[in-house]
Amino acid sequence: MAEEVKLFRTWSSPFALRVVWALQLKGIQYETVLEDVAKKSDVLRGYNPVYKKVPVLLHNGRPISESLIILEYVDETWKQHSLLPQDPHARAMARFWAKFGDDKVMQSIWTAFVSEGKEQEAALAEASEHLQKLEEELRGKKFFGGDNIGYLDIALGWLANLVRVFEEISGLRVLDGERFPLLFAWLKEFSDAPVIRDCWPSHDKLITKFIALRQLHGAQSSST
Amino acid sequence: MIGEIETLSKSSGGDGRAEEGGDEQFARQDGALKTFKELNKKPTHHRFGLGRTEGIVLISWGFMEGVKLLGTWPSPFSYRVIWALKLKGVKFEYVEEDLGNKSDELLRCNPVHKKIPVLIHGGRPVAESTVILEYIEESWPQNPLLPQDPYDKSVARFWIRFIEDKTPVFFRFCHSTGEQQEEAIREAKKVLKTIEEHALREEDKFFAGDKIGLQDLVFGWLAWLLQALEEVVGVKLLEASEYPRLHRWVQNFRAHDVIRSDLPEHNAMLAYFKRIRETFISSSTSAV
Numbered sequence: 280m281a282e283e284v285k286l287f288r289t290w291s292s293p294f295a296l297r298v299v300w301a302l303q304l305k306g307i308q309y310e311t312v313l314e315d316v317a318k319k320s321d322v323l324r325g326y327n328p329v330y331k332k333v334p335v336l337l338h339n340g341r342p343i344s345e346s347l348i349i350l351e352y353v354d355e356t357w358k359q360h361s362l363l364p365q366d367p368h369a370r371a372m373a374r375f376w377a378k379f380g381d382d383k384v385m386q387s388i389w390t391a392f393v394s395e396g397k398e399q400e401a402a403l404a405e406a407s408e409h410l411q412k413l414e415e416e417l418r419g420k421k422f423f424g425g426d427n428i429g430y431l432d433i434a435l436g437w438l439a440n441l442v443r444v445f446e447e448i449s450g451l452r453v454l455d456g457e458r459f460p461l462l463f464a465w466l467k468e469f470s471d472a473p474v475i476r477d478c479w480p481s482h483d484k485l486i487t488k489f490i491a492l493r494q495l496h497g498a499q500s501s502s503t
Numbered sequence: 504m505i506g507e508i509e510t511l512s513k514s515s516g517g518d519g520r521a522e523e524g525g526d527e528q529f530a531r532q533d534g535a536l537k538t539f540k541e542l543n544k545k546p547t548h549h550r551f552g553l554g555r556t557e558g559i560v561l562i563s564w565g566f567m568e569g570v571k572l573l574g575t576w577p578s579p580f581s582y583r584v585i586w587a588l589k590l591k592g593v594k595f596e597y598v599e600e601d602l603g604n605k606s607d608e609l610l611r612c613n614p615v616h617k618k619i620p621v622l623i624h625g626g627r628p629v630a631e632s633t634v635i636l637e638y639i640e641e642s643w644p645q646n647p648l649l650p651q652d653p654y655d656k657s658v659a660r661f662w663i664r665f666i667e668d669k670t671p672v673f674f675r676f677c678h679s680t681g682e683q684q685e686e687a688i689r690e691a692k693k694v695l696k697t698i699e700e701h702a703l704r705e706e707d708k709f710f711a712g713d714k715i716g717l718q719d720l721v722f723g724w725l726a727w728l729l730q731a732l733e734e735v736v737g738v739k740l741l742e743a744s745e746y747p748r749l750h751r752w753v754q755n756f757r758a759h760d761v762i763r764s765d766l767p768e769h770n771a772m773l774a775y776f777k778r779i780r781e782t783f784i785s786s787s788t789s790a791v
Contacts, residue, residue: 329665329697343657345664355653367641371629378631379615412615 284309285337287323289316291480291488293437294346295334300433301353303474305360347377350430362430376416376423377434384409385437388453392445392489393496403451410459417461421468432469438462439470444485448493570595571623573609575602577767577775579724580632581620586720587636589761591643633663636717648717659711659718662702666722669694676740677732677776678783684736691740695749698722703748708755715759725749726756731772735780 286302286309288295302309314323314333326335326342336343336352343352354362363370387409391402413435416423423431442454456463469475572588572595574581588595600609600619612621612628621628622635629638640648650656672694676687702710710718725741733739743750756762 329661329701338654341654343654343661345661348657348660348664351660352653352657355656367638368624368627368629370641371634371638374634374637375629375631378634 282308283337283339285312286310287312287314287326287335287337288333289314291485292333293441296478296480297346297433297436298334298336298349298353299478300428300436300475301350301362303478304362304428305353305357307353307357347374347381347434350433354430360427362424362433364424364429373423373429373431373434376413376431379409379412380431380435380438384413384435388442388445391451391453392449393493395497399451403453406453407458410454410462414459414462417465422465428469428472428475432465436469436475439466439475440479440482440485442466444482444489448486448490568625569623571598572596573598573600573606573612573619573621573623575600575619577728577772578619579728582765582767583632583720583723584620584622584635584639585765586723586761587639587648587717589765590648590715591639591646593639593643633667633721636720640717648715648720650711650716655711659716662698662710662718663721665697665702666694666725670724673729673732676738677736677780679787680784688738688740695741695746699746699749703752705748709752715756715762719752719756722752723756723762726753726762727766727769728772731769731776734773735776 284302284307286295286298288299288311290313312320312322314320316333319331323333323335324331326337327344330344332344334344334346334349336349338352338356343349350362363373384406387402387406391399391406394402422428423435438454445451446453454462454466470479570588570593572581572584574584574597576599585597598606598608600606602619605617608623609619609621610617612623613619613630616630618630620632620635621630622638623629624638624642629635636648649659672687672690676684676691679687707713709715710722729741733741741749741753757766
């Protein structure tokens with residue numbers, strides 16, 4: 280019986296990219312449905328009525344939302360190329376750091392990118408502290424998952440392209456090889472890995488998009 | 504063999520910290536397993552509130568297999584882990600942390616966030632309550648608290664993520680006044696409406712069916728903590744007429760044997776959240 284696997288995504292969403300990587304690493308055939316963030320389809324809204332966001336994975340008609348939850352679903356449904364380790368404590372660590380990546384690392388880097396002055400300085404300092412913790416997690420490992428790309432590499436993968444985009448636009452130094460040699464090396468290993476490297480969205484398009492987002496954010500905060 | 508000790512009331516000196524086992528030798532005193540350090544110093548006291556009854560802490564034999572939970576009253580993040588362990592029948596040692604004077608053990612076991620709860624199993628710590636819950640589910644497969652089917656599991660996880668995402672709205676409801684509070688009330692009611700319409704089915708006793716699960720434990724604070732917040736603020740959010748399914752779930756949750764034997768005492772919570780609200784309000788007005 281042919282399985283129906285559809286991924287609702289946008290061209291740039293780093294969250295949707297996580298699911299793309301997982302599906303590609305496992306060699307799963309799927310159909311992409313490209314959504315426009317400014318004009319989301321009724322179909323997407325029907326499949327994710329609570330958040331109305333991408334990514335949504337549709338598997339045999341049943342929708343799954345939230346990228347990290349989708350990763351776990353994909354790992355439990357298709358057993359080849361395991362993303363999460365078997366040991367419960369190792370799984371807990373992977374989940375802990377993925378949460379840390381979203382809640383703390385992403386938040387602080389984003390704030391540093393869109394803010395100015397003292398607020399930006401504080402956010403940058405916070406981001407550096409968080410990155411230092413990730414740096415320590417990589418000690419003795421090629422990937423966060425060990426020898427192979429795993430769940431945590433995929434969860435943190437956004438660092439490998441978005442940080443460069445933010446640095447280029449803002450002139451900030453966020454993740455450099457001097458302060459974070461292991462992370463810096465990991466960025467390259469991850470970016471260049473087969474499957475991963477074929478999926479990156481266009482760098483130039485990302486630059487344009489985030490310049491606009493930054494301006495919008497600046498305009499919104501100066502008008503309050 | 505398992506030793507039992509009775510907990511006593513917490514001293515105001517904040518010496519409610521439990522000693523770590525570590526490499527220290529164990530010995531028995533009055534049938535209880537204690538370290539030499541404990542035997543040689545003043546008894547440490549901590550209350551594990553169980554409403555009208557005193558808490559009993561079980562210390563398991565053999566440090567390496569031991570399960571210890573660092574938590575704090577009346578944290579909903581702490582309670583959900585206590586309930587999960589009890590539902591699984593896992594014996595554990597509970598340590599009540601003083602958040603104003605965090606123990607070395609807590610700081611060592613959760614250096615990233617320095618927060619409770621932390622579960623320490625066989626000497627290895629796990630932090631973040633939802634991560635701990637999944638760890639408990641995977642380490643002790645008896646009495647499953649998550650559905651077996653990957654899709655149903657993803658639905659439970661989705662709602663767990665949802666309520667975690669929205670919890671700050673309810674604390675804002677407690678901490679704020681005026682327009683800020685009006686905004687928090689509106690947002691909180693939207694959250695309740697979403698749960699009512701999308702998360703609960705008419706025919707189900709609990710979120711995933713007839714049996715209590717992780718999703719219920721994570722939503723649990725809506726069944727005991729929210730009521731204290733409502734009373735402190737003087738605004739009712741969860742009206743039975745507006746949210747009949749949610750209201751029924753609250754009754755079912757509170758009636759569950761394991762939950763009701765371990766609910767923070769209502770009046771104590773009122774006093775606690777009243778103090779918190781007053782602190783927040785006076786600090787925000789003095790900052791103006």
